[in-house]
Amino acid sequence: MNAILQRIDSAKHIVVIAHVNPDADSLGSASAFYTHLLRLHKKVSFFCATQEIDQKLSCIPWFEKLRSSFSHSADLAISFDCADATRLGVDVECDLINIDHHTTNTHFGTLNLVESSMSTTLLLYNFFQENGISINKKMATAMYAGILDDSSAFLDENVDGMTFAAVSELIELGADHKLCNNSIVKSISLAAFRLKALMYRDMHLYKEARVAFFCVTLEDLKQTGAIGKDCESVLQEALYLPSVEVSVLLKQNSDGSIKGSLRSNAEVNTLKIAKHFCGGGHQSRAGFTVDDGSSLEVLKRKILKLLDEEM
Numbered sequence: 001m002n003a004i005l006q007r008i009d010s011a012k013h014i015v016v017i018a019h020v021n022p023d024a025d026s027l028g029s030a031s032a033f034y035t036h037l038l039r040l041h042k043k044v045s046f047f048c049a050t051q052e053i054d055q056k057l058s059c060i061p062w063f064e065k066l067r068s069s070f071s072h073s074a075d076l077a078i079s080f081d082c083a084d085a086t087r088l089g090v091d092v093e094c095d096l097i098n099i100d101h102h103t104t105n106t107h108f109g110t111l112n113l114v115e116s117s118m119s120t121t122l123l124l125y126n127f128f129q130e131n132g133i134s135i136n137k138k139m140a141t142a143m144y145a146g147i148l149d150d151s152s153a154f155l156d157e158n159v160d161g162m163t164f165a166a167v168s169e170l171i172e173l174g175a176d177h178k179l180c181n182n183s184i185v186k187s188i189s190l191a192a193f194r195l196k197a198l199m200y201r202d203m204h205l206y207k208e209a210r211v212a213f214f215c216v217t218l219e220d221l222k223q224t225g226a227i228g229k230d231c232e233s234v235l236q237e238a239l240y241l242p243s244v245e246v247s248v249l250l251k252q253n254s255d256g257s258i259k260g261s262l263r264s265n266a267e268v269n270t271l272k273i274a275k276h277f278c279g280g281g282h283q284s285r286a287g288f289t290v291d292d293g294s295s296l297e298v299l300k301r302k303i304l305k306l307l308d309e310e311m
């Protein structure tokens with residue numbers, strides 16, 4: 001038996017962990033595994049340190065079971081889609097299985113299932129297949145949600161035939177793809193719509209319109225009522241301008257830090273830029289947080305200079 005399945009076999013109480021500020025990939029993979037553990041008649045808890053989770057993700061099975069307090073009585077934890085231990089949002093003292101697809105993963109687990117893949121949910125799908133673990137409707141819906149979100153609705157550069165083959169199988173197994181599409185992709189709040197208008201109005205193009213730059217202040221969020229996550233679709237859409245190769249967002253956080261997010265058409269290595277600020281991610285999708293009191297303007301100039309060297 002696989003070492004991971006063996007460790008699970010001997011566990012009594014298992015906590016599945018989705019990362020802080022969870023996305024559909026993290027919640028989806030944790031949810032699918034939650035179902036699998038229930039079938040094994042294990043005691044299972046579903047943990048995410050973030051208290052307010054985007055209601056869009058409520059299409060993922062077991063969403064209502066999520067708790068932001070960690071059960072320290074557990075003898076095993078399994079984290080999903082966490083590239084490093086800070087993403088857990090909790091100090092885990094028991095054994096930890098780390099399941100993730102980020103190339104920057106620090107292998108912080110007692111056992112690690114880390115492979116470069118489109119998404120953690122796709123990695124998990126392959127894991128279930130390889131180990132003869134059957135996938136029910138709930139698991140199929142959860143994994144579909146993660147693949148949908150991490151592939152930017154199947155539009156990312158790294159989507160290939162294998163992605164569609166997996167999705168075809170998941171739908172065959174009963175994944176509620178329409179529910180996920182409507183909830184995760186085809187839904188936007190009025191506040192997010194207003195923020196979009198503001199971001200497009202203030203978008204700056206640099207380097208002969210090869211770089212699109214967005215800065216979002218706390219005031220912008222307050223004025224529109226939007227939340228930080230609402231900035232992301234604009235960042236992606238800016239790449240649809242034919243000249244744009246990389247889009248960058250700097251967003252003020254309420255604690256005074258600044259969050260940077262980068263997207264590219266795979267040619268520009270955004271991870272290299274994010275790493276300069278101790279961030280992480282992938283070649284075409286990366287991010288970082290700066291907490292040294294730098295202003296948006298200063299950071300913006302630094303990033304443009306780094307892009308000068310990169311492009």
Ligand SMILES: [Mn+2]
Binds near residue numbers: 025026081119120150
């Ligand atoms: Mn992911």
